[in-house]
Amino acid sequence: MARPAIVLIGFMGAGKTTGARMFASALGTRVVDSDKRIEKRLGCSIAEYFAREGEAAFRRVEEEVAGTLLERADGGVIALGGGTVGSERVRRALERHTVVLLQVSRATAWKRAKRSDRPLARDRRAFDRLFAERETLYESVADVLLPEVDRQKLKPAVPVIARAHEAAPGTTLLWSHAGDGGAPVWLRPGLLRELPPWPLPEASRRIAITDETVAEHHAGRVPGLAGMIEIPPGERHKTLATCERVWGALAAQGVTRSDHLVAIGGGVVGDLAGFVAATYQRGVPVVQVPTTLVAQVDSAYGGKTGVDLPSAKNYVGAFHQPAAVMVDPDVLTTLPPEELAAGYAEVVKTAIIAGGALWEQVASGAPVDPLMVRRCARTKLQVVAEDERDGGRRQVLNLGHTIGHAIETVTDYRRYRHGEAVALGLLAALRLSGQEALREQVGELLRNAGLPTTMDPAIDVDAVQEATSRDKKRLGAGPVPFVVVRAPGDVRYGQQLGAKDVRAAIAELAG
Template sequence: MGAGKSTAARQASNEAVDADKVFEERHGPISDFFAAHGEAAFREREEQLVVELLNAGGVVALGGGAVETPGIRRALADHLVVWLDADAETCWRRVEHSTTRPLARDRDGFVERFERRRPLYEQVAHAILPAATTVRPALSTLRALPREARMIWATTSGGEYPVVVGPGVRDMPAPASGRPITVTDEHVREHWAPDAEIVIRAGESSKTLASAERVWSELVRLGVTRGDHLRGVGGGVVTDLTGFCAATYQRGLGVVQVPTTLVGQVDAAIGGKTGVDLPGAKNYVGAYHQPRAVLADVLTLDTLPATEVAAGWAEVIKTGLIAGGSLWEAVVSGTAVREDIVFACARTKVDVVAADDRDDGRRQVLNLGHTVAHALEVVSGYRLAHGPAVALGLLVALRLSGQDALRAQVKEMLDARGLPTSYSDFDTDAVLDATRRDKKRIGAHVPFVLVSGPGDVRHGQKVDDGSVRVAVEELRV
């Protein structure tokens, strides 16, 4: 109620119908019907009407409470369902003076109903759009969305784009112009990108300016212009490098990211941070460059080596800690369907980035565990991979947060996923030095992300050197 469904439906189609309006044409004002017959009778009639409208085809704007009826939820399974995600306060402000909405009479009741319905919207939605945006730019992706796929519409100050998760979505049309030029690495080419134009060596050692120069040169050789776009098909190394080359080649062209690792699908490919490493400093050169689309094809994960799946779980556990709620529960249970986990993590990342795409505030929570992780990576000369480093970094962050029980729980979860929970091949002073060089430092102060509980994470926290030393040293145990 108040999310803007009728307006969005009209944007989607001139012939869109509004279920509440049709109801009123047939039965008179909804508020009168409620007063005379009650909500149960209304829901019964509403169900008949919605099923009829859905069967007739086209675009239908549903009433806000329609999802509460199990029969409607069943009927929706055969249709593309778009959820305009709004917060309760915004919607309440839009409807509080309405005289025609019987369920929008008092604020508390409205908010309670809103929160009760939220998981049902979540359950039926194939596509999630922020209620504040116009639906038009999303239409081409919505029309092309494969049946088993789900989409989140990401909005940032640097552009808006679809993040699609599902089997087979790597080949779906993306909203990007001109010739696609695929960049991949040697492993991914073999499985998922045999026709790629540009192939880099696999691994972090390729995330360098030298590789970027090679890609730029290849683009020149191929006659690529700003009207064309790049496709980064691979893990975070490929998508970070491809995004960086897209941001800089001829001062910027479009990029479609097709992440093929769990790390890429839940994190790296989303949010527009692109870049390369310098020998002593990870991710030190880069640009914010939002992609035109992110196509996370979960089938590509089938060929991922076990160590890389484990690396992805470090980021999944991190994202679960940030999001809390149902995602944390799913991560803890360990039984959730892979696609659901990827989708929920991608959604968390989209939400965090939407609030702060240039990393000035809230986005820094995504760095949970990463301050020490990056330091460990640098000190190991990048022999320690990112995923295992994040696992260790999370344990340090949880100790610094004073979350001993949660640390023990996370340690067990990391163990179960085959990630390291102890490590001794480092010099503590070197790690502390590298931590102090963290990009996020402001003057002498390196801000940490600390956890008060799942879903309750604070960035920009001050921690004294002595505590960091103890928490890092503890990794040797």
């Protein structure tokens, strides 16, 4: 039987040629470029043929050449032309291969393509429409999603993908890029039943950190655990006191720097275990196994770890990137509806940041499904790839969190779940953004999911405002910067807002 190939896809300007060369050299094989094959068949350049015969004629030739190439491929690396996946025959032929999507933003794609002779890059409006259409098409066939960073920086991803491709072609994998390296994010329903290659050597012992509820449902399903430390569930245990207990338990079990931690649970376990991993013996690796919607769409990625202080949320922490993230959306079936709803607030936040296909899916009122989880993960990973250390763009992820965190703090982390507080914070942020219609629409989505859209009137508005000013995004004596929304997909960070406006937005929540 013919062996599957690694097939690179992506919009024009995504860097498929460079990407394909990297895979080919890792696999010791050569690249077949579908556009070059087509030009050979045509006897002229694609641009010339396009101009002379029109798009429909070109697409017929493209389908024939690329379809045959994919159907006959026996291993190797193939770079596909940007529009080739528009063909049903090509999409069918892709099913037996490992399809790697090189993500690129619309702005970068336009910058690169407008300088070329590409026939579909002459008019910006038509280009943007095409980009939106293809975005959905690409992700529907992609097994592996690589964020937009300098393609050379994705070198660490190549052997991981190549190994997974050989062991199980078509494995779903997103790449978490950070610093000079990165880590795999495996994401598939049923993943915990059939685990991908573990990112650390056999000799490194796996010590699970989980909470008592997750221990009951799922923690035992991760194989090969040499130990398990349980913490009580809930935000109020995300403290230094809990860390101290866990550090002590690790020391008592003789855990050393050649071992690693496995955080199995929601955002509280992930943040706390990540921080323990960052600090125990000055740092041991951690694998994140997120089990709540909040964790699967947001907190498990990006390496922000930490705990709360009574006076302020997430005030003590460290950046510590996971060695891998293993996401099985099937574990969400045991999650209580209120926890699913809390996660939905982070889904809505992420969709507003992403715009495009994710926003359309969420705005339609569609229920959460594995595709939505994957789209959220992909958005977060792209933002983190652009700004790992929160110096700029990453701050957009705080949308709704400045006031949300303040509400959590003044209510001693007991009155609202994190996601519920974020739902309120989002509505306040949309008010501060002057987005009346969007605020209405988002309010309805949140209400339908069972989330609060008004704040408990017993909560002191002034206290929330005061806690807002202690937000850790504040620098020096200046006011705390906010994240505002211009439109879904257009979110700005670092905005200074008047204290009066902030108070009014909080007071409005209280009714």
